[in-house]
Amino acid sequence: MKTGMAENRDPRQVIIVAAKGLFARFGLGKTTMEDIARASNKAKSTLYYYFKSKEDVFTSVIMLEIAGLKAAIGQAVRSEDDPGDRFRVFVETRLKYFSKKTDQYISIREDYHKHHGLINDLLDDYSQWEIATIKRILEYGSAKGVFDVHDFVGVSRGLFLALKGLEYPWVVDISKNELEKSTAILLDILLKGVSRN
Amino acid sequence: MKTGMAENRDPRQVIIVAAKGLFARFGLGKTTMEDIARASNKAKSTLYYYFKSKEDVFTSVIMLEIAGLKAAIGQAVRSEDDPGDRFRVFVETRLKYFSKKTDQYISIREDYHKHHGLINDLLDDYSQWEIATIKRILEYGSAKGVFDVHDFVGVSRGLFLALKGLEYPWVVDISKNELEKSTAILLDILLKGVSRN
């Protein structure tokens, strides 16, 4: 039933997929409707048949992306029993997703402000979901006596913030290998700290 | 003799200050030369008397900002003796600087790619400086027997990444208070970890 042709699919989906790649590489601002039209093999005005505006395309892309992230992370986390591994797998899955594209439009700041109405909610929602997920891991680990946490909310937020840094590997033009090494070290720090106990 | 008027100052400085505010709020892409001209009470073409291009204005702003950051952090760090406090004060000074402006243009991704030539160098340089500073703190702490670190380079990078997350308090619309609390918790995690030893 499935053909290899992307063109046979739901045109909305075709556009979203094309736009996803462009947004990921160039961000919202730098990606033009012309670009999206070309990439999705449609006329520019056709995009407006399926989407209200460029912003509408963008939010659709983000929504899809977030759904994918949530599913992937949720599944990966549940596959581990050890709380430390659960956290580790959470971070790694997240990283795999983020590092797939050099740029992560989810984290584009400029766009965030230009279009804070819609995007803000999406991102906030996703962040809250991440924090909640971390919190669940912490509770799970505490129940198992592996983690030593009392302020679950605060610590979840702290870990969340620490992991946010992983979204910006570009700053020091790090290679995939080095990023993985840095991630492992960061995980280690977060679990054990740097102080001599 | 001093008047309160910004207009009496060095026009280059006046422009930079005006631009700083705009860049911080709207990013490089969304801030127009028209905006900067209006904000600095000058004709648009006057900006080109003092700066070669918009990018040049931007770079000047960033350079100033980075210089301020380096000075503030360096001084704060040196004022503490305890390695843990040294690290803490490093993070807090950094945070104070970043949270002063809702948006931190230093971390604007889109612009980063559009103009990676000039900006890249500045940011890389600053990031390397931060990592080096962290490394120095770690070495100091290790020498004092407070920290338990061997891979200084790797751990510096890990901590650097973790702190990067603090540049994005906007993700969860956090208040200043909550951000400070989160920072304290993050610091605690980084120093002691979450695992029961």
Added chain:
Amino acid sequence: MKTGMAENRDPRQVIIVAAKGLFARFGLGKTTMEDIARASNKAKSTLYYYFKSKEDVFTSVIMLEIAGLKAAIGQAVRSEDDPGDRFRVFVETRLKYFSKKTDQYISIREDYHKHHGLINDLLDDYSQWEIATIKRILEYGSAKGVFDVHDFVGVSRGLFLALKGLEYPWVVDISKNELEKSTAILLDILLKGVSRN
């Protein structure tokens, strides 16, 4: 069915025609896209729907012009049998074309240097075509025993250069009549010389 309205025609053609008049009168540099837009009754941005840039409009105009010139000259030349008349008709057709517009953008020097990339090729090509055409006339005349030429290439070039001067009737604000008279005299000189044999 045909209306007299230029507006019903192919828009690309409408723009080219409008631009042709402007370029002829004011040259490339002085003619703005705004001007062309106004003259062709289109929005400025519409021009960019049909042409990549101002230079692109210009090149299109020139190409059209050159094609017309080549056709007109080629046909006229072939219509004469006597070699002297062939040369005469060559010059006259050329002149008719050039004198139709006060200014001949083909010969605008400033533009030539500003945009030498594209225009250079066109002009070179046309000049070479003219030289070749002259050479063919000379060969034809020599075969018929009318012309006394041996260095065909050199003499073709020399005649070409002499005729170039006709593109600049403006220098001495000459009337159409006087220009024609001067042309006839020039032709006579080129054929018979000024020296008493």
Added chain:
Amino acid sequence: MKTGMAENRDPRQVIIVAAKGLFARFGLGKTTMEDIARASNKAKSTLYYYFKSKEDVFTSVIMLEIAGLKAAIGQAVRSEDDPGDRFRVFVETRLKYFSKKTDQYISIREDYHKHHGLINDLLDDYSQWEIATIKRILEYGSAKGVFDVHDFVGVSRGLFLALKGLEYPWVVDISKNELEKSTAILLDILLKGVSRN
């Protein structure tokens, strides 16, 4: 008494000399007051102390140039006795002058129209002088029985036009050597013609 420093001279002269070089290379339109200021080692506004406008600088340059041309040509012509040589030397001196600079601002068309007021007169005047000079040579040659000319005015104009072509060697990207060869051939044609007598 003379110092080697151009700066010690009459500032007006210094500016004119600097502008001359720039106009010759880039034409009036492409040469900015900024360029002239830099080249004459003066502040941009200083130019306006000595000249009313850019156009004023330009006409001053042209006037100087024309004076030089007239002097050089006049002198060279008078140095020859043979009428043919007189004409030959006229052309060669002219050519030497024109070919010294790849571009000859005197012949820039675009500028001609942009500023036809002043420049027109200058150029017309110079052209008339050239035509008159040619006429004098023809009369001299006729009196000596070397030239076979009756319509002195018409033939002067024809020769003038033919020589105008030499101002545009750029069209066929000709080398100095080839230009000289072409000039010799053109001279030969003008004196003897191409027809078998």
Added chain:
DNA sequence: AATGAATGAGTGTTCATTCAT
């Protein structure tokens, strides 16, 4: 369902010119 054509509102940048000193 899909699009070619068209456009308004901007964008960064240039430059001749002015003027207070």
Added chain:
DNA sequence: AATGAATGAACACTCATTCAT
């Protein structure tokens, strides 16, 4: 006599969006 500072007017070009078909 000389100039640093400032500017208005223009310029080529971009792009999200609209609309008739």
